[in-house]
Amino acid sequence: MIHRPPQILFWLLRLLARNPHTYPIFGDFQECYDADVRDHGQRRANLQLTVEIIRSLPAFLSYQLSWGIVMFSNYLRIAVRNLLKQKGYSLLNVVGLAIGIACCVLILLFVRHELSFDNFHERADQIYRLNMGTGNAGQSTNANSSYLQGIGIRDELPEVREVVRFRKMGWGEKRVFARNEQRFYEERFFFADSNIFEVFSFPLLKGDASTVLDAPYQIVISNSMTKKYFAGENPVGQSINLDAYNNGEFLPYQITGIFADVPANSHIQFDFLASFSSQVDDMERLGWGMESVYTYVTLNEGVDIVQLEAKMAEIVDRRVGPDPWYSLHLQPLQDIHLNAGLRAEPTPAGDMAYVYIFSSVAAFILLLACINFMNLATARSARRAREVGMRKVLGAFRGQLIKQFLGEALLLSLIAAVLAVLLLYLMIPILNQMLEQPLVISMLNIGEVALGILGIALLSGLIAGSYPAFVLSAFRPSETVKGNRFMPNSWASRLRRGLVVFQFSISIVLMICTAVIFQQLDYIRTKNLGFAREQLLVSPINDQIRERFEGMKSFVLSHPDIQALTTSEQVPARAGNGASFRIEGMEEPLGLTRLFVDHDFNSTYDLDILFGRDFSEAFAEDEEEAFIISNSLFTGLGFDHPDSLLGKQVHMRHGGQTYPGRIVGITEDFHLFSFRNAIPAVVLKIMPPAKMNFVSLRVTAENVGPVLAHLEKAWAQFAPDYPFEYSFLDDDFAQLHKADTRMGNVFRYFAALAIIVACLGLLGLATFTAEQRTREIGVRKVLGASGKQILILLSREFTQWVMIAVVIAWPLAYWLMTLWLADFQHRITPGLLVFLLPAAVALLLAILTISFQTIRAIFTNPVEALRYE
Amino acid sequence: MKLPSRTEELILLAVWRLEENAYGITIRRYLKEEAGIDYSIGGIYVPLERLVSKGMLSSRQGDPTPARGGMSKRYFQLTAEGVAVLRDIRALTNRLWDNLPDIVFHN
Numbered sequence: 024m025i026h027r028p029p030q031i032l033f034w035l036l037r038l039l040a041r042n043p044h045t046y047p048i049f050g051d052f053q054e055c056y057d058a059d060v061r062d063h064g065q066r067r068a069n070l071q072l073t074v075e076i077i078r079s080l081p082a083f084l085s086y087q088l089s090w091g092i093v094m095f096s097n098y099l100r101i102a103v104r105n106l107l108k109q110k111g112y113s114l115l116n117v118v119g120l121a122i123g124i125a126c127c128v129l130i131l132l133f134v135r136h137e138l139s140f141d142n143f144h145e146r147a148d149q150i151y152r153l154n155m156g157t158g159n160a161g162q163s164t165n166a167n168s169s170y171l172q173g174i175g176i177r178d179e180l181p182e183v184r185e186v187v188r189f190r191k192m193g194w195g196e197k198r199v200f201a202r203n204e205q206r207f208y209e210e211r212f213f214f215a216d217s218n219i220f221e222v223f224s225f226p227l228l229k230g231d232a233s234t235v236l237d238a239p240y241q242i243v244i245s246n247s248m249t250k251k252y253f254a255g256e257n258p259v260g261q262s263i264n265l266d267a268y269n270n271g272e273f274l275p276y277q278i279t280g281i282f283a284d285v286p287a288n289s290h291i292q293f294d295f296l297a298s299f300s301s302q303v304d305d306m307e308r309l310g311w312g313m314e315s316v317y318t319y320v321t322l323n324e325g326v327d328i329v330q331l332e333a334k335m336a337e338i339v340d341r342r343v344g345p346d347p348w349y350s351l352h353l354q355p356l357q358d359i360h361l362n363a364g365l366r367a368e369p370t371p372a373g374d375m376a377y378v379y380i381f382s383s384v385a386a387f388i389l390l391l392a393c394i395n396f397m398n399l400a401t402a403r404s405a406r407r408a409r410e411v412g413m414r415k416v417l418g419a420f421r422g423q424l425i426k427q428f429l430g431e432a433l434l435l436s437l438i439a440a441v442l443a444v445l446l447l448y449l450m451i452p453i454l455n456q457m458l459e460q461p462l463v464i465s466m467l468n469i470g471e472v473a474l475g476i477l478g479i480a481l482l483s484g485l486i487a488g489s490y491p492a493f494v495l496s497a498f499r500p501s502e503t504v505k506g507n508r509f510m511p512n513s514w515a516s517r518l519r520r521g522l523v524v525f526q527f528s529i530s531i532v533l534m535i536c537t538a539v540i541f542q543q544l545d546y547i548r549t550k551n552l553g554f555a556r557e558q559l560l561v562s563p564i565n566d567q568i569r570e571r572f573e574g575m576k577s578f579v580l581s582h583p584d585i586q587a588l589t590t591s592e593q594v595p596a597r598a599g600n601g602a603s604f605r606i607e608g609m610e611e612p613l614g615l616t617r618l619f620v621d622h623d624f625n626s627t628y629d630l631d632i633l634f635g636r637d638f639s640e641a642f643a644e645d646e647e648e649a650f651i652i653s654n655s656l657f658t659g660l661g662f663d664h665p666d667s668l669l670g671k672q673v674h675m676r677h678g679g680q681t682y683p684g685r686i687v688g689i690t691e692d693f694h695l696f697s698f699r700n701a702i703p704a705v706v707l708k709i710m711p712p713a714k715m716n717f718v719s720l721r722v723t724a725e726n727v728g729p730v731l732a733h734l735e736k737a738w739a740q741f742a743p744d745y746p747f748e749y750s751f752l753d754d755d756f757a758q759l760h761k762a763d764t765r766m767g768n769v770f771r772y773f774a775a776l777a778i779i780v781a782c783l784g785l786l787g788l789a790t791f792t793a794e795q796r797t798r799e800i801g802v803r804k805v806l807g808a809s810g811k812q813i814l815i816l817l818s819r820e821f822t823q824w825v826m827i828a829v830v831i832a833w834p835l836a837y838w839l840m841t842l843w844l845a846d847f848q849h850r851i852t853p854g855l856l857v858f859l860l861p862a863a864v865a866l867l868l869a870i871l872t873i874s875f876q877t878i879r880a881i882f883t884n885p886v887e888a889l890r891y892e
Numbered sequence: 893m894k895l896p897s898r899t900e901e902l903i904l905l906a907v908w909r910l911e912e913n914a915y916g917i918t919i920r921r922y923l924k925e926e927a928g929i930d931y932s933i934g935g936i937y938v939p940l941e942r943l944v945s946k947g948m949l950s951s952r953q954g955d956p957t958p959a960r961g962g963m964s965k966r967y968f969q970l971t972a973e974g975v976a977v978l979r980d981i982r983a984l985t986n987r988l989w990d991n992l993p994d995i996v997f998h999n
Contacts (some may be wrong), residue, residue: 025959039934050963051916051933057959079934086937746952 025053026060028072035059035076039083052076057563079588079740080153094423101410102431112787116396119783123392123774125446127479129386129454129470133424135339138374139286140360144224146321147356149184151328153318154365156350160469163352165314166365170306172351173318175342176335182326189317189367190214190865191265191305198562200295201264201273202252206746214267220282225289229259230280237299242276244295245284265297270566276301286778290359291317311343312384315486317369319356328353338725377766384773387529391777393487393785394522396432400491400746401519402791404594407500414502421672424496432488433481440480447476459767522825523788525829526781528835533774534861535836536843539853540767541842546698546851547760548753552595553693553702555627559752560720560727561732567742572712575741582733584724589627589714592619595695596755597717604706606660606686607642615656616695616703617677625651625690634661634665634689638709646709648684650675655690656704665689675708682708694849697759697775700850708869719752723737778865782872785821789873791818801885810881817877818870825869902927903939903983904948907968911985915954915965940968948974950962951993 027033036052052072059068106113121730136403141147152165153173173186192198198207227235228246235243242263249258262275276297285292311313335351343349343892344356354362361375373843411424568575576588589740593600602617622638622645624630633654638645650673662668668686675682692702722730738747757764793800800813836858844850896904906922907914920936923929931939943949954965969977 025961027961046963047916047966048937050956050960050965052959053963054917055933076934078932082932082934082938088933592949622962 025057026065026068026152026165028053028056029069032069032072032076036846039076039080040226042507044570048079060259098427098430099434101427102434104172105407106432111790112399115783115787116399116435117394117442118441119392119780120436120480120487121442121446122780123483124380124440124443124476124479125450126385126388126776127764128443128447128772129450130381130474131479132472133454134378134382136288137361137378140373141290141356142284143288144356146222146224149321150222150356151320151322151353152356153320154352154360155314156352156356159350161347161350162275163354163365166359166368167314168316168318168351169309169313170315171310173316173320174432175311175561176338176351177320179338180331180334182323183320185218185222185321185324187216187219187319188214189219189293189319190302190315191317192269192427197563197748198269199266199273200252201744203264204676205252206744207251208746208748209295210293212265212267212294214294214299215296216299219296222319224726225285226283228281228283229257235280236296239300240274240276240296241279241301242296243280243282243296244278245282247284248294249281262312263595265295266565266744267301273744288360290372311339312729314367320353322353359789361763362680371762374762377762380766381769383768384533384763388718388773388777388780389483390486391526391529391780393483394526395787396435396487396781397490398519398522398784399760399787399791400428400432401494402788411495411498415498421496425492428492428495429485429488432491433484436480436484436487439483440476443476443480447472453772454769457765457772477591503868507757519788523781523785523821524831526777526784526827527825527869528831530774530777530781530830531829531861531865532836532839533770533777534864535832535857536840537770537774538857539840539844539851540763540770540851542758542857543847546849547763548757550698550849551869552632552756552852553691554595556595556753558722558757559628559724560719560730560734560749561752561755562720562747562749563716564590564718565742565745567744568718568738569712569715571741575737578740579720579734579737582730584722586721586723587623587627588720589623590621590712590718592617592710592715592717593695594717594719594752594755595693596697596752596759602706603676605674605676606668609660613656613678615706617675618695618705618707619714620707621712621715624707624719625717626692629721630693632688632689633685633691635669637688638707642687645687648682649687649690649709650684651707652686653690653703653705653707655702656706657689659704663772675706683710694756698847698849734842743748778868782868785872786875788878789817789821792820793876797880797883798889801887801889804881804885805889810878813881814874814877817880818873821869821873822866825866829865832862833858895981896943896946899929899936900939900948901978901981902929903943904970905973907949908975908978912967914927919968943974943977944968947971952982 028036036049056068059071063071139673144150152166153168154519155164155165155168157164170188173188176182177186192212192214197210198212200207200209200212215236220235227243235241242265244252244258244263249255250261252258253261258278259280260278261407261792262277264273265276266273282296283548285294306315318836332352335353339349339351340344353755359368360373361378362372365372381720413522414424416426461824464758572590579585579588600617601614604615605612605613618624620638622640625632625637632651632655635651638649638651642649652668657665657668660668668689671686673686675684690705691705693705695703695705703723720734724730731747734749799816803813803816837853840853846852900928901912902923903919906919906926910918910922916933916936919940920931920933923931940951944951948971949968950971951966951968954967956962956964
């Protein structure tokens, strides 16, 4: 009968002396304890043992450590030997993983950028934007608000502390800034309340945050504008001339400060902020009416937004009367960027959908790379079976083996991480160009990026290594050491097949999506818009041009390559304004898109008049009372014949005035907006140049250089205060679909990467199969099989897998793309070709990949094959 | 010649003295009783292990005994090299001690 130490000490000892090598020490403890109990009694022995355990701790520690190092170096040596022995496979794995890791890190950068919007403001969580709701659903519809709303609610509600308003002059319009001889159009300009720099954390480089915009005609400018206008000299105290109202009246604004360029992750972007008190037009008149400013408020901490909005609704009721089409809402500053869908956002909003789509695609590519690793590792497990058996015979625990194989996977993924860094440096400029977003690896986030790469590498190493680790460590030593060749069981090979099918399904889905997106983009680029969009040049105009419009027109048209010129309030691809339109005999007025034009609009834009006639100088009354409507308006009204509509009396209301007149013609339908919107019902009316904002020119020359030079000359002569600016209408339309083009490009690259990764995996598997069947191939050849037969024999299985992948991918891609296309009012119906072609490409690539290996097997001398093993 | 440390030398001598019965506990007890060096039960294995890796000691596993809870003892033995090292040390010590001049204390 021996005395055992108490449970807790026994357990502690077991824990410390777990290593087989330390078992004798364990015995020593037991023996001493037993002797101590006999000599001094239980209590003394327990105490003695505890003291001894504590005294032995350093020794145990050094044991664990030295054995850890011994085992680790053994694992490392074996891992490196295995990598070098199978250079091809290692390369496939590493390249695949590197691609996956690089994709993931890129997308993480993008996602981080998207999620970081406006969080650099110290008081970001107190700042809310006041949004208008102009629908009856009681939700925000407009990002902007009225002139006095913010002040109004601040005065009545103690929860609201500060109000900052930004006023942009005109929508999408630019203002001219002048200093000495330099004149530029600038778009990033606001009037702002004087407390802007106290509420927001845009850092001021020069000037005092609390006073820079206190007085009228003060302005703060960004650092890059300092370089542009003042060549980097200190501009504070100097002045810059600004035609804020676009009426030719340049007023000097005194520069009181410089701010650091607004970070890319701010939803409001500006280069110039002028003091709110510099405004000369009477905006207070509009009060709680027309939306004209962006209003930001700060709230006390812990204010309940729902309750506050209810109080705001009461104020609205009192001030403007009950109106279901008028409501006020508060939106947290940091939510603004990713909640797209409000009208009049100051910058294009981001879209959570893109964040999700891009993240999942990147995750898939990483998963594909991990699958490669798992597939290759299990497929080649036969080679490792003997090692596993030997280790087990020598006393390795399963846990140790699992650790070993996980470790090997981690080693590989760390090598891949290094390669991923190189890839990342190659890919970042491409992505930046595609997304037009400054994702950069700088000193600021290098640590984060490194951590991201390392994290993803470790994660993918764990995922990729887990399956082989558990499968390999489960081998029975008796079988493997006896030399029985380990045959992958049917479960493992079925899994492998499933994984390859999965990889190819994903790749094919991505390829089909890419094809559909590009087909839709092509459709957008080439579809007949109703007017000829090529060679249409658009330029904004100003008061100097308006005043001398006829003179400018005849000067411009004197150039032989300028066919026609028209002026209009709006142009296609820009904003469309509304008007209410009542037709004689109809009860309700119609809400339509208005287009104020001149006589030459239809001929310049090449719009066909379907019924009736165009505006004409021959009819003197046209200038006052002629209306032309678009065909969809006619078809939507239920008139059976156009003649019954032509000549009808109509009244148009706009800006508080009623314009009576008659319908003289019906044009074909034409696009004004993006293809996501339906073709609007448009009413055209002639207005004097004073109402107009743009001129459009039809240019004939292939070479537009001389035309532009001629126009510059015209501007210098007729509008000397304004630089000449222009765009082409087809570019403007392309601009409307920038987000879609962007997505197409991202998909293109991702689809390419996915198929590369999938093929890498297939290459590895094909190599393995060919190798495994070396002897079989040899025998077949000796018995007279032709090369073709062997090629078919070896590729048949893989081809079947890819075919299955195709069958899975088709409905999935169809469903996804139907979802995407549903957003477009004008869209393609994906043809058979976009489904067949990617499938064919995948199949072809798969066959090419396989034959790369099989052909080698075919040309091996059968004698060598038979000698194999 | 690579000299072992003094403690190592003492351990080597202990193993020699204990003959067939040199294992963790006996070596530890001998060192404590003869030289007053108090190793912990686990700690004694650190220098023992080092001497094994230096090739001066070898070890073998004994049979498991009930008194040890079924664990075997690890017995240590001097190798030929270990013996040679001990002899060298003794020779060196002797040589250095031989014919030392008388000490004259200057107070």
